[in-house]
Amino acid sequence: MAAPFETPVLGDVDERRIPALKPGAMAASKPYVAAAAHQEPLGFPAVLADGWEAEAVSHMGELLGKYRSLQVFMDACVKCGACTDKCHYFLGTADPKNMPVARADLFRSVYRRYFTPAGKLFPSLVGARDMTKDVLDEWYNYFHQCSQCRRCSVFCPMGIDTAEISMAARDVMDRIGQGQKYCNEIIGKVHKIGNNLGLPAPALLDTLEGLEEDILDETGVAVKLPVDVAGAEVLLVTPSADFFAEPHVLGLIGYAKVFHAAGVSWTLSTKASEAGNFGMFIGNYEQMRKISLRIREAAQELGVKRIIFGECGHAWRVAYSFLNTLAGPWDFLDSRYPVPQHILEFTSDLIRRKGIKLDKSGNDGMVLTVHDSCNVARGARMGDKPGGQFTIPREVIRASVPKLVDMHPDTICEKTFCCGGGGGLLTDELLELRVKGSAPRMEALKAVVEREGVTHMAAMCAICKAQFTKILPYFGHDREMVVSVHQLVSNAIILGDND
Amino acid sequence: MGGTLTIFFAILFAVAASVLVIGLGLKIAQYARTPAPLKIPTTPAPLTKPGVALRLAREALLFESLFKSNKLLWVMAALFHAALAVVLLRHGRYFVTEIGSVVALAQPLAQPAGLAMVAGLILLTARRLIIARVRYVTGPSDLLMLALLLGIGISGIVLKGQIHTDIVGVKAFFTGLLGFKLRPLPADPLLMLHLGLVALLMIVFPFSKLLHAPGLFFSPTRNQTDTPREHRHLCAWAAKLEEKT
Ligand code: SF4
Numbered sequence: 099m100a101a102p103f104e105t106p107v108l109g110d111v112d113e114r115r116i117p118a119l120k121p122g123a124m125a126a127s128k129p130y131v132a133a134a135a136h137q138e139p140l141g142f143p144a145v146l147a148d149g150w151e152a153e154a155v156s157h158m159g160e161l162l163g164k165y166r167s168l169q170v171f172m173d174a175c176v177k178c179g180a181c182t183d184k185c186h187y188f189l190g191t192a193d194p195k196n197m198p199v200a201r202a203d204l205f206r207s208v209y210r211r212y213f214t215p216a217g218k219l220f221p222s223l224v225g226a227r228d229m230t231k232d233v234l235d236e237w238y239n240y241f242h243q244c245s246q247c248r249r250c251s252v253f254c255p256m257g258i259d260t261a262e263i264s265m266a267a268r269d270v271m272d273r274i275g276q277g278q279k280y281c282n283e284i285i286g287k288v289h290k291i292g293n294n295l296g297l298p299a300p301a302l303l304d305t306l307e308g309l310e311e312d313i314l315d316e317t318g319v320a321v322k323l324p325v326d327v328a329g330a331e332v333l334l335v336t337p338s339a340d341f342f343a344e345p346h347v348l349g350l351i352g353y354a355k356v357f358h359a360a361g362v363s364w365t366l367s368t369k370a371s372e373a374g375n376f377g378m379f380i381g382n383y384e385q386m387r388k389i390s391l392r393i394r395e396a397a398q399e400l401g402v403k404r405i406i407f408g409e410c411g412h413a414w415r416v417a418y419s420f421l422n423t424l425a426g427p428w429d430f431l432d433s434r435y436p437v438p439q440h441i442l443e444f445t446s447d448l449i450r451r452k453g454i455k456l457d458k459s460g461n462d463g464m465v466l467t468v469h470d471s472c473n474v475a476r477g478a479r480m481g482d483k484p485g486g487q488f489t490i491p492r493e494v495i496r497a498s499v500p501k502l503v504d505m506h507p508d509t510i511c512e513k514t515f516c517c518g519g520g521g522g523l524l525t526d527e528l529l530e531l532r533v534k535g536s537a538p539r540m541e542a543l544k545a546v547v548e549r550e551g552v553t554h555m556a557a558m559c560a561i562c563k564a565q566f567t568k569i570l571p572y573f574g575h576d577r578e579m580v581v582s583v584h585q586l587v588s589n590a591i592i593l594g595d596n597d
Numbered sequence: 598m599g600g601t602l603t604i605f606f607a608i609l610f611a612v613a614a615s616v617l618v619i620g621l622g623l624k625i626a627q628y629a630r631t632p633a634p635l636k637i638p639t640t641p642a643p644l645t646k647p648g649v650a651l652r653l654a655r656e657a658l659l660f661e662s663l664f665k666s667n668k669l670l671w672v673m674a675a676l677f678h679a680a681l682a683v684v685l686l687r688h689g690r691y692f693v694t695e696i697g698s699v700v701a702l703a704q705p706l707a708q709p710a711g712l713a714m715v716a717g718l719i720l721l722t723a724r725r726l727i728i729a730r731v732r733y734v735t736g737p738s739d740l741l742m743l744a745l746l747l748g749i750g751i752s753g754i755v756l757k758g759q760i761h762t763d764i765v766g767v768k769a770f771f772t773g774l775l776g777f778k779l780r781p782l783p784a785d786p787l788l789m790l791h792l793g794l795v796a797l798l799m800i801v802f803p804f805s806k807l808l809h810a811p812g813l814f815f816s817p818t819r820n821q822t823d824t825p826r827e828h829r830h831l832c833a834w835a836a837k838l839e840e841k842t
Pocket residue numbers: 174175176177178179180181182198199253254255256257258
């Protein structure tokens with residue numbers, strides 16, 4: 099287990115405090131290395147084998163040829179430092195290697211050594227380094243202190259997205275036998291069992307039945323949570339945490355109530371019982387594709403007409419931005435709807451058309467704020483206009499609760515901070531990083547709690563929800579302060595008199 | 598003596614120009630050739646191609662993202678780049694016989710632009726050394742690049758203001774070069790320094806961070822439309838994976 103650490107003292111959000119550098123502050127932070135049992139099922143070498151250095155360089159070359167982003171980002175950085183105060187992990191830990199440009203330089207230094215004339219001829223002049231075990235270990239530690247949140251990419255004058263570099267570095271590490279346990283174990287479970295949590299089909303059926311009973315007890319209405327129903331209109335693909343973790347499951351109940359009230363037939367799938375796609379976190383196209391194809395197969399087997407995704411940030415990025423590429427074309431689905439759709443697009447549309455009715459008193463006493471998930475905010479969209487990913491969730495929340503206030507403008511929408519647990523870092527051995535990395539978000543939250551009386555923070559991502567549930571108590575908040583957006587809908591929706 | 602120098606600089610500029618054009622050409626070809634397998638615009642992003650063109654124009658001309666990021670740095674960077682643009686334009690008079698209206702227009706701005714460029718460089722250098730975060734990510738090559746640009750700028754200002762260089766002779770040399778004719782270059786040590794540094798800059802351009810200039814336009818985070826659901830985006834190597842299954 100990680101050594102004890104101090105919870106950061108929160109400053110004033112208006113001051114935008116930038117910490118003084120503490121070199122090496124997080125040098126020891128790293129996730130467990132994948133064992134052979136996690137590596138081999140994904141086709142990665144079990145351990146570092148002799149000659150891994152050359153292997154790493156050769157794989158780096160392959161990626162440079164396959165991804166324009168990587169090639170351009172390696173060359174285009176001017177070291178202007180505009181990104182240096184933008185990463186939540188730097189702001190929370192003060193470790194200079196958590197400044198996006200310094201993180202990227204860990205990779206760039208090796209790129210320069212092997213792929214540029216300047217680095218081959220004058221390595222020390224341009225900061226070029228040989229691929230050594232020390233360099234690899236540094237990669238391992240610091241590329242697992244990046245949640246691939248893309249905040250740096252908003253502010254970089256060249257559009258350099260350090261997330262792309264982290265993904266490439268993780269891919270190289272996987273292919274030489276130094277993968278990360280958390281991600282690779284989970285991907286193994288998706289392939290074997292169908293979801294990240296390793297919840298087998300019978301357990302899933304059981305859970306959903308239990309939820310149906312709970313809803314019936316509470317509302318007196320028989321809301322269904324169907325699974326593997328062929329011929330349903332909608333296939334709902336949702337993060338597996340929605341099946342049992344709180345507050346996720348309350349969101350799932352919300353989706354079910356919306357479908358029920360709208361009279362739209364829907365189904366979950368045991369085959370695609372996971373929206374998440376950790377293939378993105380490890381920067382592996384083939385894995386990402388393989389995981390995505392399950393959804394295509396499920397949709398075809400069940401003969402659905404539409405695919406809708408539940409609340410999850412990185413899942414929505416992969417779904418919205420990549421699914422058509424990875425598993426399309428979707429010509430067998432109903433072309434009147436975008437493929438895939440987000441549950442918030444579905445619900446907001448119903449609200450606008452008055453297809454469902456909401457009663458805000460169901461959330462009486464709550465003052466909400468909303469945490470924009472990084473992947474939704476900067477890696478995807480909702481609706482048909484740029485920025486719909488910000489307005490649509492707010493519309494739905496506003497329709498469901500008495501009061502919604504936004505946090506500091508530098509911490510929301512495209513400038514939102516990551517929750518601190520994204521990008522494959524939601525694992526206990528990285529708790530210190532997660533707590534410290536959440537500090538910028540907590541600082542902004544504290545301000546609206548104190549000034550506006552905010553009682554709850556809505557999240558639209560399974561990772562955000564799990565992360566906040568865990569870290570809120572460190573900052574003196576109740577863990578139940580974080581709620582699902584559809585949990586608010588669930589509390590407000592009027593069932594039964596829509597027919 | 599004068600003859601040898603003229604030949605030396607003629608060769609130097611021929612080499613520098615070739616390295617610049619070929620090196621940059623190869624780099625741009627590499628960027629253009631390398632596929633972008635996934636849609637990764639930093640959102641919110643434009644939905645149309647004209648929208649993307651506008652986004653890139655705002656980045657290239659107004660430094661939009663930098664403005665969001667850091668106002669002080671934006672001022673320094675804008676000062677330097679705008680001044681550089683005027684200075685470059687103004688140097689057009691050494692290469693064309695007929696001075697165009699734009700070059701003529703830049704005439705009265707030449708002196709202040711040169712000073713502004715050097716001032717911008719000094720501010721950027723000071724910032725690089727003073728702010729600990731920026732100092733941390735600064736390598737020797739970053740400082741050398743600033744020194745090189747400062748050397749060019751300062752020698753240029755002195756050439757223009759203090760010493761009355763034989764401008765007509767310089768122009769004759771360069772217009773001659775463009776027509777593959779050798780005409781004598783005025784023998785002035787400061788001019789040699791200025792020209793030598795410029796040639797060096799041209800040579801290092803394709804091997805240095807000056808690649809940010811073409812790089813910006815190839816950044817997938819900035820140059821892609823946000824249309825992944827509407828149009829299937831598939832690159833050649835990804836399409837091959839589909840054949841396999
Ligand atoms: S903002 Fe962009 S160009 Fe500037 S240092 Fe950071 S990554 Fe490099």
